[in-house]
Amino acid sequence: MKTYTFNADEKLINEITSYFHKEDFCEVGDYMLYKISRKNLSIIIYTSNKVVIQGKDADIYFEMFKPIDNIILPQAGSDEVGTGDFFGPICVCAAFIDEQTFDKIYDLNLTDSKQLNDEYILKVAPTLIKKVKHSLLILDNEKYNQVIKENNMNVIKAKLHNQAYINLQKKIKKLPELIIIDDFCGEDKYYQYLKGEKSIKNITFETKAESKYLSVAIASMISRYAFLTKMSELSSKYRMTFPKGASNLVDEFTKTFVEKYGTDELKKVAKINFKNAKRI
Structure with a gap:
């Protein structure tokens, strides 16, 4: 034990x-x-x-x-949000924290965004965005529906994580020795997906990393904030409250959306390769 x-x-x-x-x-x-x-x-x-x-x-x-x-600083971590949601974009963030940054955010209650409610994330994330150096990538639905034709979800995630770190490296000049990804495919597969591309090396791959490393938790919260913001924008634009996830409730909403706006408009707000699209 x-x-x-x-x-x-x-x-x-x-x-x-x-x-x-x-x-x-x-x-x-x-x-x-x-x-x-x-x-x-x-x-x-x-x-x-x-x-x-x-x-x-x-x-x-x-x-x-x-x-x-006992917290190892500096460190950089990345996480993604939206890969299991029929509606809305995929958001990937890579975040960097050192001792100076840690002192600025110490008083915040920072854990995995999946353990925190959306209300708290909407409140705290703007502060993190201002105080933590990070790179945020948002893959909208139209672009997703193009790239998914030639790539599976894990390939897309690997490329987004890698690009987020490349962008972060430009911001902070040099990445720290400790770089963590919330593991979704394993190290070997990850680098296979990036074959032929410039890639960031010496990454630590861990499951549940958002519960173990502060940088991953912060990346998770910023990604979640970006996803929630985009979902809110969709709801305002179409005057309908878009549901999260990919449940039967989402199927019912999708039918109503298509009746009102049509299938071409659905491609602008949803991931068409999901089974939800086939059930309408």
Whole structure:
């Protein structure tokens, strides 16, 4: 069983306890302040402010809550949003943080955008955009529907991530030694997809990287913010509230949209290779 132990100040303890739900807390024993339990995870915070994290998922939560001194800086990370949504663009961001940047954003609650609600992301992301050096790429639906004819989704993602890092490198002159991608295809496949193109090397590929590395979490939030903004713009333009995802609800909305605007207009707002398009 994996075990991590460290001392936490009051602020970090509040950060840990505020992350979990009421049902995650258990009855405490002697010398305990809090006891938190989830599948594959146990966290005990003692009256001495010592924190013990155990379980199969201990490494994930340690990366989220570890003391500042354990965060490797500088680092750059990237993540994408919109690849599972029928409507809206694909947004990819690569973000860079060093000690100076970290000091500017320390007071923000930054974790994976998938763990934060959209309301909070819309509130915090503009600050991140101003204070964090980053590169944001937005592939709109019309362009996506062209490139998907000759590339699968993972190829498109690999090329977007790579270009985001190339753009970021131009902004900061030199990328840090620690570069992370939220893994979606594996290192070998990733570089196969980039064969013949200028590519950024020495990348760390990790699943759930947005929960382990602050730079990836920031990239995830900026990407999500860009996606939400574009979805809002579509809703305003067509006077219809576009649903996220690719569920049956999306199918029903698509039928209404096509009845009102036609299939040619659908190509401007949706990913036509999705099964949703075939069900209308």
